[in-house]
Structure formats: structure tokens, C-alpha cells
Amino acid sequence: MISITLISFLGPKGTFTHEVANLIGDELIPYCTIPAVMESVAGGEVDFGVVPIENSIEGPVGITLDSLAHKFDLKIYNEIIIPINQNLIVNPGCRMEDIRDVYSHAQAIAQCQKFISSHNIQPHYAISTANAAKSIIGDESKAAIGNVKAAEIYNLDILRENIQDTDNNETRFIVLSNNDHEPTGKDKTSIIFSIYEDRPGELYKILGIFQKNNINLTKIESRPSKKGLGRYLFFIDFYGHKDDGMIENIISEINDNTYFLKVLGSYPKF
């Protein structure tokens, strides 16, 4: 009997998340929202779920952080980071001088502002890069901005590669599971915590626990705790596996000094 790994991802097909899911899986199922992807993992419909968690330009994906903190008890089983390269997608045989209008997600349009204005084409917003690609089929005056996968799916061509304005544009995706990943020796751990209100220097104390153990943080994000302005949840990533003795002690010391602590899992560093 062959066991097939089922993977849910933030759809539709042809998104960057689809590209990432494609790197790891056999059987891919698109869901239309991030909580729906998480629900499919929590409910056991799929083995893994793939969602974006942060982009180097736009910052954290709020709904991913909030859902992990408040709604689901899922484990981060893996992380995957890909460069966000935007491409000009056109109908086969189409040339640059044919293009009058370009369609894409607002973020992709924003990322390609210089290209768009230097070619004097009119930008239009679409729900996703994948939808944009689908919408231009058959009209030679229209182009879309999106990834290679979107062009492939709709039998479109890529007329120009890497048309984004800025370098350093990469997105980190997480693979969610109900189970922990075993230690590999090169791991990261993700935790969420909130500190006691009205105690000055609490965050300083928590960071000191990492400092005295010489553990490097790779991420620190604050999110509103939804209890009022000035009250935060902190999302911290650091090197080490939660089953390692020293990390276990660190987590236990953090637990003693926080109001709320959730370990999101340990997983191989990408």
C-alpha cells in the first residue's frame, strides 16, 4: 500500500504558497483562507498545511500569527523561504508593445511600480496573482504579474523575468502539522508569550534568559494581545530544539516569568 501525503495550502492554484507546497508534496489541496488551511490540518483532513508567515518587505502575516496564537494548537513542522520573483505573464506570442493593461494582486503591483511606469502600462488590481493570470487569457493587450507556476497552469508565457523593484524580497512559509519534527541538530524553535501587565522590564528579563545562555534570536515580533492598546504577544524564534536539555530549561524559565506561553514547535532551520 502506498501512503500519499496530503497537503493543504493557501490557494488558489498558481500562488506563491502553491509553489512552496509543490516543493514538499504529493497531493495538494487549495483552501481559500489561512484559517481554513489550519482547520484542515487540525481536523485531520490533511497531513500538512502550508501558509505564509512573514515577508521581508511587508512584514508579518497577521492572520497567521493570530490564528496560531488564539485559534489552533498546531506545530510548526518545517519552514521554507523563497525569493519573491515577479514576472510579466502574457498570452503566447505577445510582445511588449502589445501590452496596455497589467493585472495583479495589489502587493505585486506595488512591488513592480518602476517597471510598470517605465513601460507606460495601466495597472489594475486582482484578488490574487493567480486570478490575474487567469483573467488575461485570450486578450493580447493584457498582461499579468505573478510567478512561474501561474504562467504554467494557464498556458501563458513569461515575457520578462524578475520585474520587481527591490531585492531582498523573500517570504517565509511554515509547514503545519499535528506532530513534532524530530531533532536534526540544526533546529529552530518558535514560541509565543505574553508578559505580566504593569511590571516594567519583563521583556528585558525574558531576553536576558536567552542572553545568559548565549542563544541567538532569529526573530522577534510583537502583536496586539487583543486585550487593549499597549498589551502585546511576543513571537520569538531562536536556535535550538525544544527537546535539548538547555532549551528545555530556557523554556521552563520563560514559563515561570510569563503570563502565557505557547511553544509552536521545533523544526529544521531552512
Add this chain to the structure above:
Amino acid sequence: MISITLISFLGPKGTFTHEVANLIGDELIPYCTIPAVMESVAGGEVDFGVVPIENSIEGPVGITLDSLAHKFDLKIYNEIIIPINQNLIVNPGCRMEDIRDVYSHAQAIAQCQKFISSHNIQPHYAISTANAAKSIIGDESKAAIGNVKAAEIYNLDILRENIQDTDNNETRFIVLSNNDHEPTGKDKTSIIFSIYEDRPGELYKILGIFQKNNINLTKIESRPSKKGLGRYLFFIDFYGHKDDGMIENIISEINDNTYFLKVLGSYPKF
């Protein structure tokens, strides 16, 4: 000669930002984006500009933080915090049983989910709460969700007050200027900094500067520095005025230990 204070705000008319601008000003001018509001202040077209900076449920307004950090050298002259109360706005004389459809900004719809489903009405998305109010004029089967100001402007009635699901929903707005606010004795200061890469414990060291001076932080937000994943700008608010001797010393010590420091200003605590 009477001097009139010109104030720009994130429009259109009837938004929550309009409500806030109304609290402080004589002559109000709507701009359609947050950078356009900032530009109007920087260019001297207006005396002050009002934009949202954070919401207790949704978190920071990324474009406000990024524009303050990277694009404009403006001062935070004041802060105003208002509760976000959503109301069911209808045509005059309209009753609950007439309503079939409700229109609002996606965030307002999300905030009133329980009310909407318990009354079995169909939600629809609009560009803003103000646009939603305008769009229902004359149709008794339609309602909008928005603030008191929107109802007033379009001569509509409020059928139900405070229909949002959650308490603790408040938004902090900032008033921007080219000039500093003088010390009042009850002030806050906002700064942005980035730490040297690859130096573990740098953030810990910065927080320690506040700790040893017994200065309480009222906010700490991280934003991507746009230089790559894992590199952050930190937005910190704390009690005290930048012209106070102790605060001056703290800022100078932070300056010695950071790669980039920008003081956004000192202003009376709301």
C-alpha cells in the same frame, strides 16, 4: 486677522480618522492615502495631519510606521485614542425587519460577525465605512456599518449602537507636524531604531538602558527593515520628554548602541 488651522486626514469624509480630526481642527482636508496626508504636512500645505497608527485588535498600521521610518521626517505632535464603536446605519424610518443586506469595510464586517449572523442579514464589502453609508441611501432593504459621523454626513439614522463583537477595540491616531510639541510634564516619546546585525543581545542591551533608568515602555513594535528576513526596525514609546535631561541621556546612549536612530517626537500622553 484670524489664523485658521488647516488639518489633513485620511479620508474620505465620515471615516474614524475624520471623527478624530474633527476633535482638534477648524478646517479639514481629506486625502486618500496615508503617505498623501504625510506629504501634505511635509510640504507645508497644512499645519497638521491625522493618521491611524495602531488598533488594539488588528495591530500596527504598517504603512504609517514604514512611511515615518523611511519616507518622511515628521514629528508626532499629539496622540488621540478613540474606541471603535460600530453602528448599524439605515435610511430614516427603516426598521430591523426591513434589512436584508449590510455593507461595510471588511474589517468592520469582521468586527460585527455575531450581530450580522444573529440577524440573518447578508454582508457585503465596501471600500470604507463611509462609502458603505453613501451606497445605501434610498434603499430601505440595505444597511451600512460605520460611525456616527458617517450617518450624520449622509442624513442617515443609527438603528443599533455598538454592534461590534469585542470590547477593547480602540484605535490610536497620531497628529503629525513639522514642529515639536513643548514639554507638558506628562509626555511620551516615540523613537525608531535598528540594531547592528549579527550582534546577539543588542535589543537586550537597549532595553537595559530603559530598565536601569526606571523608564516604562508603553509600546514595542518590530517591523521588517526591508533589508532581509530577520532584520528589524523597532518602534518604542516611553514616558518622558526628549528635552528632559535624563531622557536626553537615554537617547544619546541608545544612539551610541544602534545602527540607526530616529526620534519621532515627544507629545502629551493622551
